[in-house]
Amino acid sequence: MRSLIDFLIKYSKWFVCLFYVLVSCILLFETNPYQHYVFLTSANRVSAECLSFSANVTSYFHLHDINEDLQLRNASLEMEVTQLRRQLRRLREDLKEESLRSDSIAPQFDFQLAHVISNSVSRTHNYITIEKGSLDSIEPEMGVVDQNGVVGIVNVVGRNSARVISLLNPKMRLSCKVKGRSDFGSLVWDCKNPHEALLEEMPRHERFQPGDTIVTSGYSAVFPEGIPVGTILSYENAHNNNFYTLRIKLFTDFTTLSTVRVLRNKLGSELSEISAGEEDE
Known part of the structure; x- marks a missing residue:
């Protein structure tokens, strides 16, 4: 005091x-x-x-939360567009046969977002690790895409993470076609440029132009038809002269991957059982 x-x-x-x-x-x-x-x-x-x-x-x-919300909304809208296109095509086919059924247009795929925690682009066999696993219902043979196009396929799943075979891996072959056409070929990475790949076994009777869009064919249980892959840069005769090999510029930039969408085929189990039955025969 x-x-x-x-x-x-x-x-x-x-x-x-x-x-x-x-x-x-x-x-x-x-x-x-x-x-x-x-x-x-x-x-x-x-x-x-x-x-x-x-x-x-x-x-x-709050920007991070806002960005997460925008990505989720954008991904949801893109999947809705893909599903609506499939529904419209099926509706047209069913209307021609006058046998429209509501269950024939049920969306076959849904998705969930996942963050990339590791990614390689400079190796011969490249892989991606995502921060979701079996606890999030991730399973092997699920397709992975980003906002631009195809990324890869899940092949190993842990409890909290999963490994994805990147499209930049020669072990992965993807059935693709030119948008709007029916003939399809096999897309594979040639271990050279992380922004390009080769679409092999395309029939010579078809005519291709640089800039034509390449999409998934839908001939698998992993990816729905019409997922963007890239555009044609050039094409050349294959070794057997019966097919063309197309060089494709990929839509997905693998050097900047951060958030991806893991696709789940709702009919996956049913299709696997059918395939197993065909092999037994």
């Missing part, structure tokens, strides 16, 4: 001066309209800038 009193006595002149300054400011701003207006304007400006800064900081820390 004594120290506090000594402190107040020691600096009493400063406290008195501060008191007079404070009283002077109050009298100045309260009794003079112009000074009062200037004070309020300045105070409001400072307050507005502080609030704006606080709002910007808060918005910045």
